[in-house]
Amino acid sequence: MTEHRRQILQMLSEGKVSADEAERLISASEGPSSTSSEPGSALAGKSRPKYLRVQVDSEDDGGREGPTKVNVRVPMQLLRAGVKLAYLIPAAAMQKANLAMHEQGIPVDLTQIKPENLEELVEQLSDLTVDVDQKDANTKVKVRVFCE
Amino acid sequence: MIPFVAVVSLRDQQSHTFRLWIPMVLIWLLLLPLGVLLSPFIFIACLACRVNPFRGVLVMWQIFNALSDTQLEVEHRSAGVSFHIF
Numbered sequence: 531m532t533e534h535r536r537q538i539l540q541m542l543s544e545g546k547v548s549a550d551e552a553e554r555l556i557s558a559s560e561g562p563s564s565t566s567s568e569p570g571s572a573l574a575g576k577s578r579p580k581y582l583r584v585q586v587d588s589e590d591d592g593g594r595e596g597p598t599k600v601n602v603r604v605p606m607q608l609l610r611a612g613v614k615l616a617y618l619i620p621a622a623a624m625q626k627a628n629l630a631m632h633e634q635g636i637p638v639d640l641t642q643i644k645p646e647n648l649e650e651l652v653e654q655l656s657d658l659t660v661d662v663d664q665k666d667a668n669t670k671v672k673v674r675v676f677c678e
Numbered sequence: 679m680i681p682f683v684a685v686v687s688l689r690d691q692q693s694h695t696f697r698l699w700i701p702m703v704l705i706w707l708l709l710l711p712l713g714v715l716l717s718p719f720i721f722i723a724c725l726a727c728r729v730n731p732f733r734g735v736l737v738m739w740q741i742f743n744a745l746s747d748t749q750l751e752v753e754h755r756s757a758g759v760s761f762h763i764f
Contacts (some may be wrong), residue, residue: 581747596755608744614737620727 579656579677581605606652608676613648638678680706683743687760702763 535556556574586600624640633636660675702730724731751760 599751599753599754599758601749601751603747603749605744605747608741608748611737611740611744614740617737618729618734620729622727 531594552628581678582609582655583674583676583678585672585674586673587670590668605654609652609655610649613652616643616645616648679746680743680764683764685760685762687738687758687762689756689758691755691757693756 538547538552538555547555559647582602582604584602588598590598621641628640656677658675658677660673662671662673664671681702684702686698686700688696721731724734745763748763749761752758
């Protein structure tokens, strides 16, 4: 039992604080220290990811041809810089792309997508995990996309 | 930080490995005069496309700087290719 918790319980027994207040005080005093003391804890998991990983494991022809593995690691910084290329798309090109997308039945107005929206999109990628498993008679494909 | 070295590694099915270290710094130094020579044309092209040339240069510089730590590996059977930028 820590000294801080003992003091809070002492205050509770003396009637200086209510049970609810004591609970709040204990959780407030223990919250940061308990998470930071465990390296693999949720706090560590919430740290900003540095890389976007794409892993593909594939076995064709029942595995007779041997496995094929693809492993791509892209720095998130590169993605953040890459989306800034949106600044460089000329308006005429944007309109042509809009027209082509409308012809394909995709009602998206690219002119409404601002670079800051794209940056926000990249930020949200940190919570992205895509797992695809495909198993046929002759083919096994496993695709993983995640941030680390 | 700009990428300094790229490593291309090739491995055949007999597990013979060929590793090539490419000093990117030398390539950048060689490309620098070319970039300077092309800069007026790039500037004009940006203006023609109504793109801010300074912002364009800034974005390209940021992409260039972010290339470090990019890694690509492809393996098939025991053969493989990997490309790593440091």
